[in-house]
Amino acid sequence: MNSVEKSIIRDVNLAPQGRMKMDWAREHMPILNRLREQWLVQKPLAGRRVAISLHLEAKTACLAELLRDAGAEVAITGSNPLSTQDDICAALAVSGITVFAKYNPTPEEYKQHLLLTLETRPELIIDDGGDLVSLLHSERQDLIPYVRGGCEETTTGINRLVSLEKSGELRFPMVAVNDAYSKCFFDNRYGTGQSVWDGINRTTNLVVAGKTVVVVGYGWCGKGVALRAKGLGAKVIVTEVDPIKAIEAHMDGYTVLPMIEAAKLGDIFVTVTGNKNVITGAHYRVMKNGAILANAGHFDIEIDKVSLERLAVNQRVVRKDITEYTLEDGRKIFLLAEGRLVNLAAGDGHPAEIMDMTFALQALSLVYINENYQKIGPSVIDVPIQLDSQVARYYLESQGIQIDEMTEEQKQYQASWNL
Template sequence: MDCTKDYCVKDINLAPEGEKKIDWVSRFMPVLQHIRKEFEKGKPFKGVKIAATLHLEMKTAFLLLTLKAAGAEVSTTASNPLSTQDDVVAALAKNGVKVYAIRGESRGEYYEFMHKALDIEPNIIIDDGADMVSTVLKERQELIPEIWGASEETTTGVIRLRAMEKDGVLKFPIIAVNDSYTKYLFDNRYGTGQSTWDGIIRSTNLLVAGKNVVVVGYGWCGRGIAMRARGLGATVIVVEVDPIKALEARMDGFLVMPMKEAAKVGDIFVTSTGNINCIRGEHFEVMKDGVLMANAGHFDVEISKPDLESLAVEINNPRPNITEYKLKDGRRLYLLAEGRLVNLAAADGHPAEIMDMSFALQAKAAEYIKDNHEKLEPKVYVLPREIDEMVAKIKLKSMGIEIEQLTEEQRKYLESWEHGT
């Protein structure tokens, strides 16, 4: 471990490999490239301190370097112990970002590093899962007067932050980047859909076609996972507690049933709910021998590891990122990536073209907080529609796509009420 006051990484000498990774993905992130050029000219974050807790891989690194190029002092730490890429964090350290993260860090190190990142006394926080905001509110309240606001990347974090708002404990405004159209319609659906299966297939080298895939949760992430599973040739079963989403899943052509029934027939289980213990003891007891279980939600609580451990008579690791739980009747159940985000713990996360939009929104959210924090209350906000549309327009242009334009007649028609039958 290489540690100074400005960084704590596994090996600073890994930086050249990390720089190659960052350079590679940056070529496929045209929206963030566009914003970076604007930021480099105007330096909108000169004198601004930004602390981030994110999945520290190559796309995220390009976001952090974009903020630094805009004049910010940037510190960062990991939002998940298994998603950190050690060569990428070394590259960040070499390029002037204060970074504290090591792949596989303990829970104690996780929070120790978070406090180190917060020691810059940030004006803006970029969060993924709301652990950094929660830490500030619980343990670092002395920082609150200097914090203008925070942005949140993921569904689980937004759920927690809205709960904080409801309980009246928020002390600064939050931008729910996850709730922007160019985030959840693409990142959650197409990003999670592809990268989750990337992680599962890399870990197992097994076939998906012909298997029963159980997708737990039919939010935007679940929709993407189910869609890609069908494309890979699986029979897809959806488990959902929301009657409207369950109806949508059935109308989309998927089977829908409760977990107690799905557990008996599933071959591969993927959770994406943001809730706790969605697959637990009574479900493990009726599963087939050899089932695979993976989680695509933010925290490792959706598949009950304590229940698995209590039922197991033997625990092995037959392959990297696979834990085998042998039960007393001889059945073997396999948990991927320790129940953590399988797409980041066992693969490289979402494709660069997807994170291009999400991180463009994060960059613009930081700018929005800087420019508007004095008139924002301590509530959860969504970015203005025009920022969403700006990201979409730049993305379309980069793809060589031109869209239709309203004529003046059409515009007037849509803005009037006089025309009828």
């Protein structure tokens, strides 16, 4: 069977539409294009089977095709039910990549797509949120002997991997791509900062200026969301559980409050913690009429939807990706994108130039694992600094930016203890 026959997708006839979106993204991903030129000749992944679980949109498709051009046999599925784009799935299937994904599958279908991706017996994995690795270690341990290792895209997935490693159950090496400088500094901060507001603004068509925005969590993603909210003219409140991050938010000029106090003031709430139930029933009871809730964490667990549904006397969809909950006293609270990642479920995700860096790290890290998995062993490792620096330099060169280099004298001075 060819890749289209093996794939489970919505409609193969959407392929031309998906290809146009992919071509646009590729035009703005110079680092991946540079790697493609090299790897079409070198074939560093020749004969390897690669499984990918990422948000299935145009930039991800460019990564998948890069790995294919590097010689790999690639199977891909989505990492979130509402971020999968059916036209991208069709275009990938036509291009020779096996796809198991559809927009808004049932929970049973979503899991089945993950399992089918694993049944291709991957040797290398790129995961986003840890679902592939989790299934390998729980339900499909029979496939683990095939796996050399892989890479993880996001904080939530790394937390799961570290837990596996601490328990002694992790069976192969995984690279924590999310923690690389070229990822967290730019993807998490500038990518999330822009794409979250792209998703909110596109979905609501409301002004941000003059409103009070509550950013729940002040990690790299929270910093980006707060910075862009401030730039759009909002008054920004930050809630935190980490005293160091709370000080940082305070010194960055934001108001820092406990969530129960912030809940009384906010017009728009954005959760970016990676934890569960950070907005709950106690907060809904004191929120303003018309409060808007959005989540930018990986899973739809940060906003307590169960409590919101329990408190509501009426619930309806009032606009695409906006659910209105009417409470007993008549107040209305609006939830965007069912509490899933608002920047991907209600938008197109991070800008192409940002994902160019992140996906270059993914690709380079995958090649590194393929070549070094035996000496690394089962552990969670950082992206090697030389790969991080390589991506940063490629980005600067693509922008026509030059920087200085230390002289030999400066290098010797910096390396010496006897000054």
